[in-house]
């Protein structure tokens with residue numbers, strides 16, 4: 001069981017600066033997390049309520065921007081101003097007055113002064129202060145009034161530095177131009193860390209004093225003949241043909257669904273945890289009055305996780321089935337740790353979604369803004385398409401078939417809409433605590449009376465092995481950096497495509513600094529070659545540690561990865577409280593990278609199923625819409641087009657702890 005990620009040293013304050021001042025701490029915070037930890041880890045719980053969990057069920061149109069001329073705009077603006085000046089506020093009690101003021105402020109921050117006070121007040125009261133509905137109504141109405149809408153965004157614009165760069169071709173020196181993108185409104189925007197080393201999660205600012213980006217693969221990055229002419233497929237067959245195939249499986253689900261207990265019990269029953277160790281966990285957990293967590297302790301290794309009874313980081317372990325080696329990635333369920341969950345999911349081939357069947361618990365995880373939906377959508381957006389759903393804790397409902405069927409029915413239709421094929425999803429009833437239907441067929445009479453299907457281990461055994469992209473240029477995404485045993489330092493992560501051998505030359509991150517592979521390990525065993533799909537550790541020589549950061553990509557010197565600050569993506573917008581407008585600041589998640597970015601252009605809104613352009617240059621993007629947008633990061637990042645490398649062409653957009661959109665990269669500028 002290994003756990004190397006350095007997220008514990010991350011300063012989340014840098015990324016969500018200002019959040020605590022605005023929203024404070026909820027009661028929930030006090031129970032789930034200490035104030036010290038909150039400082040370090042906390043995301044915006046208030047905004048958590050507008051999570052993507054609701055998006056599937058809603059289907060709202062996108063409000064769009066047409067061409068408009070200045071005169072119409074000015075006239076409408078004047079009319080709105082006169083209307084506002086003559087308007088008398090209705091008499092309301094204190095509570096209603098407060099709700100109304102915050103609605104007016106929020107609407108104004110999106111539409112500016114072009115809509116009258118009267119109109120905003122009346123619409124707010126009509127929709128009972130539901131900001132999403134109010135904005136929909138006002139923006140819709142304004143768009144309908146004329147093809148040339150009169151909305152005038154209020155807020156002018158902060159400055160963003162634009163570093164325009166392209167990639168694999170020879171390129172001129174990186175130009176830095178100062179542009180002022182228009183901002184529709186301001187939200188608590190993440191502050192850039194002062195140094196990449198401080199957060200450890202950002203691309204280095206310095207892209208090379210003599211402009212490393214302009215160096216071409218052919219002119220500078222020479223590699224050995226062996227590396228240049230290697231046949232990856234042949235090498236793979238030579239080295240791995242006698243070994244079992246290997247998959248990475250992430251275990252996801254709402255907090256307390258029983259993920260760690262399930263995995264701990266599975267590891268024990270498959271002989272991967274000795275009786276002595278299990279006995280120790282049993283005694284120690286009993287002493288602390290937490291015996292029900294004894295199996296969870298197999299994966300929740302730190303004192304903090306054990307004391308709180310929650311998983312915070314992705315725990316890793318492995319089991320061997322008849323035909324496979326399975327690396328288990330136990331993801332945290334708590335929404336404050338979703339970035340860790342995303343990072344874990346980028347390494348996964350398949351997923352187990354654990355749901356708690358206890359009455360009320362399934363509902364709070366699935367329907368009431370819980371993480372069941374968000375996790376499922378996130379893993380699907382990250383490319384996982386095989387899913388085993390575990391209907392867990394069935395002992396708490398007397399192994400009821402009715403409850404099992406009720407949950408399966410609800411999940412089936414949701415998972416279909418989330419993009420999972422019915423044939424790639426299975427449903428298994430079990431109890432992680434009692435061990436029922438985990439490794440052996442069900443024994444419990446109340447369960448066997450209606451269930452004669454496979455136990456969970458067989459479901460895992462039956463996952464298809466994804467194809468390894470061996471014949472592509474090397475790409476490895478870095479998920480952790482740590483001190484090695486010798487003088488060097490190690491990086492770990494997943495080889496997404498290609499092959500890497502000891503002594504190979506590689507390029508590191510956006511700086512494209514050249515490094516040499518000194519050693520390779522997989523599951524703590526030394527290797528001479530590693531292949532696409534492997535989760536590995538590498539020791540590198542000849543590179544400055546400051547140029548390697550979590551989220552950066554190691555690439556093939558002969559075909560380096562594109563480096564850019566601006567790219568186009570096709571995104572699907574989840575449930576958003578405030579529509580996405582030009583200048584919208586987001587946190588871009590790409591593999592393990594988390595980078596501040598801005599939606600700098602709304603190119604077109606497109607039809608969800610057909611992909612046809614519905615409208616060019618929409619004014620804003622509402623919930624459940626689909627669009628082509630351009631995103632700009634403040635520093636160069638390594639990224640690929642989805643069409644070229646689907647493993648590295650997916651992005652996720654998050655704001656204040658909530659995932660607002662997922663997308664595929666379509667163009668790199």
Ligand SMILES: Nc1nc2c(ncn2[C@@H]2O[C@H](COP(=O)(O)OP(=O)(O)OP(=O)(O)O)[C@@H](O)[C@H]2O)c(=O)[nH]1
Nearest residue numbers: 255256257258259260261292310311333393432433
């Ligand atoms: N009755 C019953 N309780 C269970 C079962 N599985 C887990 N639990 C209990 O549920 C609680 C939470 O279990 P965990 O395994 O820590 O849940 P988790 O999903 O890993 O939690 P996070 O990782 O923090 O999201 C513990 O008290 C477990 O004993 C089960 O099958 N039946």
